[in-house]
Amino acid sequence: MTPKQIGLVGTTWDKVVPIAETAADLFYGKLFELDPTLKPMFKNDLKQQGRKLMTMINTVVKSLDNLDALVPQIKASGARHVAYGVKDEHYNTVAQALLWTLAQGLGDAFTDEVKEAWTAAYTILSETMIAGAKDAA
Ligand code: HEM
Numbered sequence: 001m002t003p004k005q006i007g008l009v010g011t012t013w014d015k016v017v018p019i020a021e022t023a024a025d026l027f028y029g030k031l032f033e034l035d036p037t038l039k040p041m042f043k044n045d046l047k048q049q050g051r052k053l054m055t056m057i058n059t060v061v062k063s064l065d066n067l068d069a070l071v072p073q074i075k076a077s078g079a080r081h082v083a084y085g086v087k088d089e090h091y092n093t094v095a096q097a098l099l100w101t102l103a104q105g106l107g108d109a110f111t112d113e114v115k116e117a118w119t120a121a122y123t124i125l126s127e128t129m130i131a132g133a134k135d136a137a
Pocket residue numbers: 038041042043044045049052053056057077080081084086087090091092094125126129
């Protein structure tokens with residue numbers, strides 16, 4: 001990612017943080033609309049799950065200029081996701097739901113440039129999680 005992209009992800013994320021709970025609700029609504037078969041994989045409280053998801057995204061967003069230190073944690077999360085039944089292709093569906101949610105939350109601020117920056121960040125995150133899943137297999 002370019003420093004500009006890292007900056008764009010950071011500033012737009014700051015606008016989502018105050019509405020994180022709504023954003024999480026929108027995200028899961030969209031995710032299950034895109035693929036209803038994912039719903040039964042979520043066995044625990046979705047509100048709590050939404051908070052965990054937002055916390056992890058927050059940690060990654062705040063560390064984009066130095067992700068190396070986080071790689072072991074991200075890989076470990078990817079390995080845990082295998083146990084939840086998550087397959088590689090599900091990461092694409094989550095990407096779509098996440099980008100859609102950001103578009104809702106940011107409105108006009110969700111420019112093409114912002115979308116590209118978020119796509120780059122999500123790609124790094126998901127590829128690292130998938131690598132962690134492979135390492136563990
Ligand atoms: C970059 C992408 C993702 C992030 C940041 C993320 C984040 C998280 C976090 C923080 C947790 C809490 C438990 C843990 O850390 O092990 C979790 C659990 C979970 N995630 Fe993800 N996740 C991602 C992708 C996915 C994908 C692609 C799926 C596929 C549907 C998925 C399904 C689940 C499920 C089923 C759980 C367990 C829920 C439960 O206990 O009810 N996640 N995720």
